[in-house]
Amino acid sequence: MKLLKDFKLSPKKVGFITTLLIFVIAFYHGPMQRISIINRLELMTLDFRFKIRGVEKLPEDVKIVAIDNDSIKKIGRWPWDRKIIAKLVDKLSAASASVITLDIIFSEPQISEESKLISNLIEKIKKENKGNQMKALIEDLKEKLKNLDSDQILAESFENAGNVILAMSMNPFSPEIKELDSDTLENLARSSYFLEEDEANLKEEIEPIEAKEVLIPLNKFMDTAYAVGNAEAVSTDIDGVVRKEWMIEKYMDALYPCLALWATMVHLNADIDQLKIIFGESVQLKDINIPIDERGRYLISYYGPQGTVPYYSAVDVLEGKIDSDTFKDKMVFVGYAATGLGDKWVTPFGIMFGVEKQATIAQNFLDRKFLVHPALAILYDLFSILLIGTILSFTLTKLSPSKSGFLALAVFILVIIIISSIFIYYNIWINMVFPLLTTASLYVSITSYRFLTEEKEKRKIRGAFQQYLSPSVVNEVTKDPSKLKLGGEEKPLTILFSDIRGFTSISEALTPVELVHLLNEYFNEMTYVITEQNGGTLDKFIGDAIMAFWGAPVEIENHAEKACLSALGMMEGLKKLREKWDKEGKPPVDIGIGINTGNVVVGNMGSDRRFDYTVMGDGVNLASRLEGINKTYGTNIIISEFTEKEIPEYFIRREVDLVRVKGKLKPVKIYELMGTTENENGLIEKASLFIEGIKLYEKRKWKEAKEIFKAVIEKYPNDGPSKVYIERCSAYEISPPPEDWDGVFVMTTK
Structure with a gap:
């Protein structure tokens, strides 16, 4: 009991536990192939190896x-x-x-119609007792019958x-x-x-x-x-x-x-x-x-x-x-x-x-070139599980989520290449499923565990920063103490959410003191852009995330414009901070921002003793979802169609997709906010070319659309949305969506 009480999970231990579990499964499966799904998968990988080996030159024997x-x-x-x-x-x-x-199996005699007629005629002659008189005819008929006997021939x-x-x-x-x-x-x-x-x-x-x-x-x-x-x-x-x-x-x-x-x-x-x-x-x-x-x-x-x-x-x-x-x-x-x-x-x-x-x-x-499936293939399975499991348990835990993903993918591909090469060049069938299963399972289990611990760390930081109120709320309360009463009103506002990418990797690379210092610098810069430069209300810090809104408590007519200027300003401010942090040897920091405009409830929410001036409603949830969508498309700022309608033409934006976010039935058109015409730097050309691809994609012209997106990538190699659409078009070329497809992409994650 004491051992169980003292036992504490860590990413490395999660890796070892996963490895042990797969080892037990492989041992149970064994040479008797007890688990049908694994057997089926292994046979599929064997067929895959036949196909990549291709058509072999055939001797003419x-x-x-x-x-x-x-x-x-x-x-x-x-x-x-x-x-x-x-x-x-x-x-x-x-x-x-x-x-x-x-x-061909010749299991039945073959009797032609002619043979039947002659045989019947001979029998008839014999029955009528004309055998002696017709002896010569019968012999002649028998000879003809013999010539008609296809089986004998x-x-x-x-x-x-x-x-x-x-x-x-x-x-x-x-x-x-x-x-x-x-x-x-x-x-x-x-x-x-x-x-x-x-x-x-x-x-x-x-x-x-x-x-x-x-x-x-x-x-x-x-x-x-x-x-x-x-x-x-x-x-x-x-x-x-x-x-x-x-x-x-x-x-x-x-x-x-x-x-x-x-x-x-x-x-x-x-x-x-x-x-x-x-x-x-x-x-x-x-x-x-x-x-x-x-x-x-x-x-x-x-x-x-x-x-x-x-x-x-x-x-x-x-x-x-x-x-x-x-x-x-x-x-x-x-x-x-x-x-x-x-x-x-x-x-x-x-x-x-x-x-x-x-x-x-x-x-x-x-x-004499025979395929061989070694009788002791189970020993290779068990060895590969232990080898891959041990290596990945030590390495994945030390890398950032993105780098660990690349490593797992590299190991996955390497296993396929090595085992396929052994098949192609040495005619040996080595099991592929368990090495691949080990690689994928280790990555998923370790990454999932690290993600959960990252959320735990975010909650700790949220508790440390929740005492702070936005300056605009303080000013409004000073003018009118009645605003301290609980309640809210529905108003059209623009809401912004931002979040730091890969927070766990950053926290692991810094001491607690360094982490707090980095966050303070970051929050100071972002707060200044939101509140001082663009008159926004800083709602709260949620761990490393920021929530802000425009249009309350102080009404602003152009609240959508101010929110978009803040988003661009935040990216510019982060760029300066990154230059400074890079010189100090600190890890790179990147953020995602989501913006939505719509009717929400704004006011003091909570109890009589403790409350916050905040916003609630579907419009707030959508802004949060849009922030997370940046991970999918490789972007930094995503705005909804409702925000896009409210902002002036000097903002450069491009349509990215029509999505149905998790928890919503109605799809929403989303846009990437790219910059302004004041600092255009080729963004208009990039957006125009991308939109051309989107139009072809919506018309189900996968091949033509893919070529356009490839052209964007050729000129702008890091363009995330184009990479996403290239993958989608390739998938739809193989398996097109149904005829009633409405172009909506369903988001399954927050």
Whole structure:
């Protein structure tokens, strides 16, 4: 209990607590990826890395012959007569393709109408006992029937080619196991990998996924094809994207390689005996070590979006329009690439036909450039959390809020660059979410804590200065003691709020005595400008903030003009103070000022024993909100449309935005007060160019508006509003606002 009582929070301790919390979350998430939102975010960062890596130069080992829209348009709708497929296989075999992989499942016999007619005719002749008399005719009809047997012709083409791999579909999600008959299972088993020397290894690891049902080619096709591979070996992630492929799946105590793996074996003249599977480590094929996880899944390294692997139309191959050397010694995948035929998958680059996914995997094997997601990635996560957390806990607490923001952003970007570079140049997938989460969380938690302590310090200063009254109130009370009575009246006034930016950073850089001295100098200068130069009423000091108004207790007709002159005078006075403080080695001070004109209640507010002469009402709240808005737009003086209407033309101002401040429903047009025509210094040109951009922005011409704002930045690099609108236009170019957009920007902070 004593330890808890003595424990006091500090920005550094907040950083360490945040780091520890993220460490615990990462440890819980672990290799099992228990937290789905983190898993989804990590997968998004992986896709981001694929996209910034871009389209890679593809070796020409793999080709795709596509059953595409052009082929279907010329040959006819799918499915085609299998004699056409046989002709296609013959063409590719004649072109010396190293392996012909058909990503098509021929699971049902194909019987043409002509075959049905001849078969029926033979049966009819036999039934009418005309068999002996019509024996020659029957034999002739049987020969014709044989010539019409498309399945037999296709099977013969497989046998003649000698290097055809057929596709099958293995379904691990069937509700019950569906066994094949013994002859079919024996035929299928020719394409299987039986665990022998690796059986002990299998017991130590998680077993591979087991199919309960298979859809296989006809026996006559399996008899003549070289092998059958699993074409439905996709492992879909939580977000529906295919990033992994099952290298092997189990069915009836045997393991069956995926389609691409079988194609690679044939291309390399490797036998099934040369294949070795070490679960949780690799699939070994000759001198190729294909990395897999503990369940036998391979992480696909996509080369780019659909179309990266070259496609050749099947009809062009059949018509001899493709140079035969194109396929010589190449792996050829034949599959669907037409509208409505299905076999499409979502990849990090978008939708892709299944046949290109198969070709991509096979090319991965030949390239030997595999993506690796280290099994001990969790250790990197924990180390990065501790490293980043420790560094930022020490550094962020010593910097000003703006500098700490820049540091956090720099670390954030650096993490992205380093991890993305490792992915691009070394093909290693290192987790990105936890380092980024640590960076962002440390900045938010430490900055929030410092902001709260800043408010606490402001309250302390407010208590020290609240005894002071404005000189105008004192003078008015001296003339008429009845004004000490409680109550107020509604009058049109102009209210000004000002506030020092980054007060915490300034207070941390000075001793208490130096801070009080600096504030006294600042308040003296500001008070002089407000009260002595422009006849305003200094309402109160609120910490480092100043509240003043014009038009009461002494009525002033041009109160809006006086308030705006005060704001410009305050900035000029601050400029002189900054020059002095800079020579003294004191930190720079900047302020924001908000001005509004409107009807408010003014008078003595409080109790009979203690009261203040002050103003209240929505108009006062709006002025306060406008002061805070300066942070958003990078400005110093913001005035409302109600003030802008009341001031003379010699004030240079520009429209900044139409905003709905927090707590208000009705939007307000706001302006930046820039100066006067007496000291113009190019401000009119700057304002005119900016207004041109605003008009284009209001017409939803984002690109044109952005160019105007860029032109302003080019001439005036520190122009805050232009920077804000460049960001907005860029965002709206990607995601435009709704058609009923009224141009209002909603402020969510005070």
